[in-house]
Amino acid sequence: MEERSQLEKLMKVSELKEPKPTILKVGGSVITDKNKELDAKTQVMNRLAEEIQQAKIENLVVVHGGGGFGHPTAQKYNIKAGLKEENQKVGFAETHHIMTMLNGLFMDAFMWHKIPAVSVTPSSCIITENGRIQYFEYTLMKMLLQMDFLPVLYGDAVLDTKLGFTILSGDQLISRLAVGLNAERIIVGVDVDGLYNCDPKAEKNAKLFAHLTLEELKKLQKKTVKPTACDVTGGMFGKIAELIPAIEHGISAKIVNATKPNHIYKVLKGEDVQGTLIEKE
């Protein structure tokens, strides 16, 4: 019996505590070169693993995007739109394979830092309906968190009850995980300093939002439905809009530049970092 209770202590199941995790998204543009195929930034992965290790925070979930790994293959075979032709099946297989390969490189960096990180393969445990998560069993994720593992997920090619298959973005995943796991906060690491009123890569005078309420975010969303010369915020708005359900749930989201050393470390530690904080009120 003693061994059992030691196990329970290790698993922390007996404490029955709500994990209240932090969900950290690492954009595909941070860990790959989005404009080149299969160009992984392993040095960046290594630095991020080090920052995560140094921050020593409990209850962390990492989700990363596909960048130059997942996107070109998914686009080539039009995987997001669903199954229409036989030859797309090989494309689905390739998209999933290439995402597991990118994930493997990131996991390597975690292993070198002796972080107990465990990859959780979205396509092995999630089924979508018309592109939205329909089936996702959270027990396994909760067990991993209670045992102090760091679950790592990623955007993936997944089965879909209506479309046959589709692409599940890391952005939808973080929002659903945040609500499903009753997260404390979301951190979104991207390759710019936060959310701007214009694409900061195209427009010199783009203004960074330091703080947005849910209401302000929704107003911004309405504005971007009718495109103007200066509205798409570098394509980032569509990603951020995925966060709305989580923010409505009272979970804050901070968008920071993960390409800048120590920004992820600081935001994990709760220190002041440049970026955009989005809160319900």
Add this chain to the structure above:
Amino acid sequence: MEERSQLEKLMKVSELKEPKPTILKVGGSVITDKNKELDAKTQVMNRLAEEIQQAKIENLVVVHGGGGFGHPTAQKYNIKAGLKEENQKVGFAETHHIMTMLNGLFMDAFMWHKIPAVSVTPSSCIITENGRIQYFEYTLMKMLLQMDFLPVLYGDAVLDTKLGFTILSGDQLISRLAVGLNAERIIVGVDVDGLYNCDPKAEKNAKLFAHLTLEELKKLQKKTVKPTACDVTGGMFGKIAELIPAIEHGISAKIVNATKPNHIYKVLKGEDVQGTLIEKE
């Protein structure tokens, strides 16, 4: 509506056919050097992918073992016995990571052969209880088979409700998959010609069983419980004993030598190959 029915046709969901798959196990000793760490036999993986592609059989599930990848790390941290010390957590993470890496190499061979193979990560969808599969949702596997994908699984480090975590062998996996998916047959590819009365690597006069009934297999099991000088059949018997529930279910199992070219091709095609056939009666 027309597109929907085309999708249903592609998914074959409307036909509601039982997949009746073939479950093919590829032993870790076939695709790795069991006596060296991290020595993957990529040429063998490539040949097997070619044989599978050439055989063109529908409804196939592949499960592979860990060999020189999974076993050394799992042993080093004593993962199978469950969570007892904090430092095992990194060992659990490493064991899972290294198995996904081995799987990735095998998946690469499938991709090069344009086989729509999709890896299904056991630790992302299976939870065991005292080392036996307790939770496994088959819907995803059935969807993959109905859509003519080739699911590929592997021995993995998994969470366990009693032990914290443990090792799930590919052998337990094939037996459970065979029963859960109502399989037609099981094929077990190993590095010897079948099941012998002695270890064929140690004993020159070892005799190959060409055919065994369930009753004969159980008699053999009783014999091996009391070890004699010549009984352990090269450690293979424990693996084969896992198959008993599937054979009781009426599913046949054929053990063949997967290191010999074309043996897997022939057995997939139903052609005559040297090996051990185990049937209920």
